[in-house]
Amino acid sequence: MTKDSVEAEEARDRPKTRHIDVLLGQRVRLVRDAKPVSREDMADYLGVSVATIQRYENGSQRIAAARLWQICRRLDVKLAHLFAGLPHQVMTDGGVAEERRSTFDREDGRAKTLVLLAKAVGKLPADRLEIAVPVVKALKPNRKR
Numbered sequence: 001m002t003k004d005s006v007e008a009e010e011a012r013d014r015p016k017t018r019h020i021d022v023l024l025g026q027r028v029r030l031v032r033d034a035k036p037v038s039r040e041d042m043a044d045y046l047g048v049s050v051a052t053i054q055r056y057e058n059g060s061q062r063i064a065a066a067r068l069w070q071i072c073r074r075l076d077v078k079l080a081h082l083f084a085g086l087p088h089q090v091m092t093d094g095g096v097a098e099e100r101r102s103t104f105d106r107e108d109g110r111a112k113t114l115v116l117l118a119k120a121v122g123k124l125p126a127d128r129l130e131i132a133v134p135v136v137k138a139l140k141p142n143r144k145r
Contacts, residue, residue, distance in 0.1 A: 022059030027082045029057040034115045
């Protein structure tokens, strides 16, 4: 076996990025943006490059368990929070499990909206913040019993 063929075989055996890596990376980015922690701050904390943080967040590079634990410590978030609501089975022989995709997309869209709302509310001065709370509560739909 030549060196090239050995390297090609090893490359085939390496785990490929799965859909879950993309979803997890998106979650990390949403939380990081909401805190707000810059990519540069996160890279400095972890001792990696900003490009590595970008690869984590776009799912092109898997996040090792120990690294994910460090990310959660820096963002002051529980590990379970990053996985909450993710589909249990994200890959099948035919690709992404379709039965859970639409539900997750709605949940992910809601999470992004909540992050945008949190950012906007976080920029409000104290006197406006006191007004915002009852306004948001008033938007809650009434439940009929």
